[in-house]
Amino acid sequence: GAVVSQHPSWVICKSGTSVKIECRSLDFQATTMFWYRQFPKQSLMLMATSNEGSKATYEQGVEKDKFLINHASLTLSTLTVTSAHPEDSSFYICSATRGETDTGELFFGEGSRLTVL
Amino acid sequence: GQNIDQPTEMTATEGAIVQINCTYQTSGFNGLFWYQQHAGEAPTFLSYNVLDGLEEKGRFSSFLSRSKGYSYLLLKELQMKDSASYLCAGWDSNYQLIWGAGTKLIIKP
Numbered sequence: 001g002a003v004v005s006q007h008p009s010w011v012i013c014k015s016g017t018s019v020k021i022e023c024r025s026l027d028f029q030a031t032t033m034f035w036y037r038q039f040p041k042q043s044l045m046l047m048a049t050s051n052e053g054s055k056a057t058y059e060q061g062v063e064k065d066k067f068l069i070n071h072a073s074l075t076l077s078t079l080t081v082t083s084a085h086p087e088d089s090s091f092y093i094c095s096a097t098r099g100e101t102d103t104g105e106l107f108f109g110e111g112s113r114l115t116v117l
Numbered sequence: 118g119q120n121i122d123q124p125t126e127m128t129a130t131e132g133a134i135v136q137i138n139c140t141y142q143t144s145g146f147n148g149l150f151w152y153q154q155h156a157g158e159a160p161t162f163l164s165y166n167v168l169d170g171l172e173e174k175g176r177f178s179s180f181l182s183r184s185k186g187y188s189y190l191l192l193k194e195l196q197m198k199d200s201a202s203y204l205c206a207g208w209d210s211n212y213q214l215i216w217g218a219g220t221k222l223i224i225k226p
Contacts (some may be wrong), residue, residue, distance in 0.1 A: 113157075
């Protein structure tokens with residue numbers, strides 16, 4: 001299967017600082033990447049959808065100026081949490097698709113656990 | 118509105134069989150997925166059904182009834198490592214994934 005790598009796996013930062021999380025598709029070109037956040041014991045919540053070379057589409061309620069998404073190439077998307085606050089502490093997961101609608105399989109990164117002090 | 122319903126938690130015994138149900142209401146339908154998620158990890162793909170019927174993959178099988186808006190995931194010969202959350206997700210007409218809240222499966226010896 002296809003491999004998606006996410007980095008860093010764990011990050012602790014001070015309130016007010018910015019954190020960047022990278023999501024890479026290692027052996028395929030990801031036409032679309034998705035960013036999710038997940039609070040403990042809750043389901044995945046889609047934050048935004050990014051297509052290579054275009055602006056991300058944010059879900060309702062997600063602040064695009066706070067969660068900056070860049071999808072500069074077909075193998076890399078980044079999520080930057082700007083001016084992080086303790087309530088931003090969460091598990092952030094990226095996923096990628098090759099654009100195939102016959103199987104629909106999403107390939108997930110390992111996830112990044114953010115703790116804001 | 119769009120909705121995916123599945124039980125919050127289930128308990129089963131090692132070696133037994135368990136069926137996790139999922140009902141869905143989506144705007145259009147392009148398939149239904151099951152993912153497994155261990156605590157603290159990202160989800161992993163289990164199955165995708167777009168046609169009615171049962172698809173078997175080793176110990177795991179997934180069933181879909183489009184007319185009833187219903188799916189189930191069947192796990193046989195349960196092992197302790199099967200303790201995880203199982204997420205049901207539906208693809209709507211725009212190929213947007215609608216996620217269920219997940220079913221936490223607890224396996225007891």
